[in-house]
Amino acid sequence: MPGGSGAAGAVLSARGTRLNKKGRETRRQVLREAVLCLSEGTPESVSANAIAQRAGVTWGTIQHxxxxxxxxxxxLLDFVAGHADLRTIATPDHPDIADRVEAVIDMLWGFLDLPGAAAIYQLRLSLPHQAAQLEESYPQTARAIAHWDVEWTDLCERCFRGLGLPADRLMRVRHFLPGALRGLYNERNLSTYTDSHEARRGLMDALSAYLSS
Incomplete structure (x- = not known):
């Protein structure tokens, strides 16, 4: 597709033309700098102009x-997804629900420490929060976010496969777990006396009890 990969994995410009070696490297440079810029979390970080300046390119290059x-x-979302391909993550296979929950939470917590996770969080904070408005104003971005949600659904189902868990409870866990962990992660980075390790342990115990009952 334009701005992505075409036939035989070719990288295309926004107009659908194949990028040469220099163009592909420029694209990677812009996306790498975009991740670093957004992950810093400053108010001006969610700016295409700031990213272009940081990458040493013009706005015309961004458009191309x-x-x-x-x-x-x-x-950017596809770039981060390519480096954290949820389809290739080795999923836990412990027979005990509590061990499985702990492995999943530890895995997601580790991802939150990566620059890509911080970049996506800052980007999504700046985007419209209503799905209809997001899809109208940023249709390509909305599709990329939807793809992330599909991959997360598949990962969650693989992580708990074989335990015979109720589908409705697993669905609810899938919906609230990313937000719950993000809340604990953000709380850890504030001036607070909250013990994030104990908070995660409480979340693990609660989820294990919920899924086991």
Whole structure:
């Protein structure tokens, strides 16, 4: 697709033309700098112009590579997804529910420490929070976010496969677990006396009891 991969894995510009070696490297440089810029979490970090300046390219280059801001954000989400491919993550196979829950929470917590996770969080904070408005204003970005949600659903089901858990309870865990962990993670980074380790342990115990009952 434009701004992404075409036939035989070719990397395409926003106009659908194949990028040469220099163009592909420029694209990677812009996306790497976008991840670092967004992960810093400053108010001006969610800025295509700031990212272009940081990457040493012009706005015309951003347009050639991604088309517009929507194309840039969608490419950023795909770029991070390519480095944290949820489909290739080795999932836990412990027979005990509590051990399985602990492994999943530890895995997700580790991901939150990565620059890519911080970048996605800052980006999503700046985007419209209503799905309809997001899809209207940033259609490519909305599709990329939806793809992340599909991959998370598949990962969650694989992580708990074989335990015979009720489908409705597993569905609820899938919906609230990312937000719950993000809340604990953010709380850890504030001036607080909250013990994030004990908080995660409490979440593990609660989830294990919920899924076991």
């Amino acid at each position: 590579q991604f088309g517009d801001v929507d194309g840039l954000w969608a490419a």
